Amino acid sequence: MRSRSLITAVAAVLTSVGCTQVTPPTVRESRTVSAVFSNIAETKSLDPHLAFASESVLFVRQAYDSLLEYKPGGTETRPALATKWESSADAKTHTVTLRSGVRFHDGSTLDSAVVKTSVDRLLEINQGPATLFGNVDTVETPTADTVVFRLKNADAFFPGMLPKLPIVSKKAIDEHKTADDPWAKEWFTGNEAGSGPYTLGTWERGKAITLNAFEGYWQKFEDGTPTKVTLRTDPDVTTAVQLMCQGQVDMIGGIGTDQTDQAAACADVKAVEQPKLGVNTVFFNLKAKGPVSDVRVRKAIALAVDYKAYLEYFKGRAQEARGPLPPGAVEFEPPFPAFAQNLDEAKRLLADAGYPDGGFTLSYLGLKGLAWEEFFGTLLEQNLKPLGIKVKQTLVAWPQMVSLQGNPETAHDLSFLVLNMVTPDPTSILRNYTTAARADKGGMNWAYYSNTGLDEQLGQISGILDETQRLNVLREAQQSIIDDQVAIWLPSSNIYQPVAKKWEVSYEPIDFVVMVRFFYARES
Template identity: 30%
Template sequence: MQFIMIIINAEHQQGEHEMTPLSWSRRGLMAAVGAALVAGGLSGSASAQTPPGVLIVGQIAEPKSLDPAAVTAVNDFRILVNVYEGLTRYKSGTLEVEPALATGWDISEDGTEYTFTLREGVSFHDGTPFNAEAVKFNFDRMLDENHPFHDTGPFPLSFFFGAVEKTEAVDDMTVKFTLNAPYAPFLSNLAYPTGLMVSPTAVEAHGKEFGRNPSGTGPFKFAEWRSNEAVVVERNDTYWGEVAGTQAVVFRPITDANTRVAEMLAGGIDMMVEVPPTSLGQFQGDGFSVAEQAGPHVWFLILNAKEGPFADKRVRQAANYAINKEAIVNDVLEGTATVAAGPTPPAFAWAYNEALDPYPYDPEKAKALIAEAGAEGAELTFFVTEGGSGMLDPVPMGTAIQADLQAVGLNVKIETYEWNTFLGEVNPGLEGKADMAEMAWMTNDPDTLPYLALRSEAWPDKGGFNSGYYANPKVDELLEAARTATDQDERARLYREMQTIVQEDAPWVFVANWKQNAVTSDRVENFGLEPSFLLHLQGVVKN
């Protein structure tokens, strides 16, 4: 902290204007950020206080990219929603959609045309105007293989907008989407980070390097990315809405959970997301605030249904019986989650199948199924991650799962990876590499996860996330029908039937539904978690 004050005082003596914590010059701000990063590597009193006006957030991993169309992890999204905006957004505290860069919209009677009126007077951070042509550019870049900047991808969640047949700039501030069929999740998907609007000019200037040189319309603008150290965003003083309450936010990747906890306790960071359940008690006293929020999360094991022991449904079911999920939830996760019953989180109450009970812990039944399938003593490779978005406490969870499976006669070898490396192994598919892998999803609509990760058309070689190669034509049929149904009750019926079939087929081991958490120092005000699992920091103030 002494180093930071020297920098500020030196600037003041050199004739810079009078500075308060929220009105530093950019040079002083960036110097203070740099000093904070140096201090973050120290211990004890050296890191006892972060600089004023700069919010330092302990993230679980380095972002893969700052191009919202190119990433899939909530870890990345937590940064991006502060830099970019979409046509719609989630209303605070809910998953209901409200206007953002669009001020309103009309939907045709047949549900295949959406016409949006855009917000006037909005500019990207590079000074170029936000308009209908910019919207068209964003969607054409993702969806049109012949677009000149389609090669800035890949765009792994372009599935979200697969129903879009055409995007048309009707006039400067009106854009129309024509869909190939009614698509119930469309407005919700526009609010998801994949629908965030990027500057066409910045994409044209930086090409495939746009993800390191982002430009959006949000309350913060990109300042710096120091690989494996920090992403820094600074307040956008020309923002069309309410100006952010802090001068800058520093997102520090601290992959080891225990190190994040130690940094938070020492004062090296102001905020920490995804606190390990066993560490929450350390933040219950003075000096910290703990935030918790339920949301649409599911933690599961992907099982390789294409080859090896898990190609047999009986062995997949055996894994569900063999794993003591209650013990994982209560002992490893310290009661911060509930046992999952299927692929749809209970947070989607209107679509959740309450008639389903979780697989009970029944090791004897697991042994019988394994024997029936002739899989006794099978050798299994299990991919485990060190950490990641929504992954909770993945190493202890993986160790507990390994022990339970070995207790019923399966020999499990764990391979552990850093989060982005882990995704690089799992997302292309488990074939030839592993029999099972940890995974967690936090979604925006009951359509999202099953459509992207359970359909036969979502196998990795077809651009999806069905890394275990599950296939059931009836599930495919139900999911296609549910996303085009315009009546919510009918959608709910279809999703509930899908859940029943998927639970029986057991392509995953359904483990836990988590209640997210975060810790802030007592210098941080106006912070709250969202059910979307996104991290909106515009209104946060740091004393």
């Protein structure tokens, strides 16, 4: 087996010393450059150690910096708050050297004690982003500008996770903590204390968050870089498209192909297309007290899906699905077969399971406003009709969707979720199938799938330093998930989003599909 050059290159970076310096841009002009971004959902919290959904990360990446960052629009790791990093030969010790002169928005300065406090806070809160750092054993601060991470187990991909570690002001924690709230979670819910390029201006809940350029940022703003950013919430995508065509919105995140085409047809709008390291996933609820609790029924339903029709929906801007890992993450030899419709086999499996004529109804849950999720619900209804299975489709807003799926008693039989790699480690997406990631524990395992053997495998993969051996275990893990038919894996669409023509911008393929880092956007 072999991996794609992308992952091979990333792995090489992760196990070497990173010494590349980021060249500071020139000082920005005094003019105000405004960018308006529309998203379908709004974050519930501004706390970077709680926020992990796409609408939350959209804010966090603007206000907070991490030790390392990804090159805009890519997966290559490069310096940020740390100027260099080094990994030991056994991948259990990772040392970073901090950048000097970095100030937080509250005026405090960066040092190793601040970084250690951020890690401690993240792990103590133990939500969202903490799932990436459970392997951290100790954090040592031998000098003011040196931080040493010692891991419980070897992890060749650990440096690639550091862009997902937002560093917060220790001063802010100390000033706003209480006896009942030692990590100042209440204060951070509606406030920020980062060192990123933008500070929080206003938050009008349900409508918009405004951000302003941080004058004391350690990098300088080039001309054309946004100095004011507005993060709008527009649950109705049609409204967002109309506003873009009227020149009131500059960028939109996470909308469908048809909606992007509609926006791009306007005079001053273009479409931006990039590869995406994500998978369109339709989870089965394995806790459901009904037919989908039987793996034969789940396989029959998956075999009934017209994958070709779903692929054609994206008009050539998608790739065939071959399992829970996205195209572009890892290439296996031999490759996993692409999924295809087979109604005869579907009927045979249903009969074996005791449902020769179907005779039951499935509930399907999708996100309101996302056309491709609604399209799949309609396609599923058509595909299952010949099997005697009915589908009841429900489309709701994101907060309601999370609430429903977070309780196995209210979770639907099938639910659509776009899963993305969030680090260069392929298991960053597979961990959504672990017991610890179950939805009732705050994770994205909407299937309520539990496989202790898989849990153990996924905990070992990043510590296997031999690439061939690592890919063998990775293949076994993916095969286990496929064999249990935990979900229906649909063709993976590219990032294809509308942007005002005056902007040059990249979406972040490894940081959810709606993500833009505005400091790297340029108005022409």
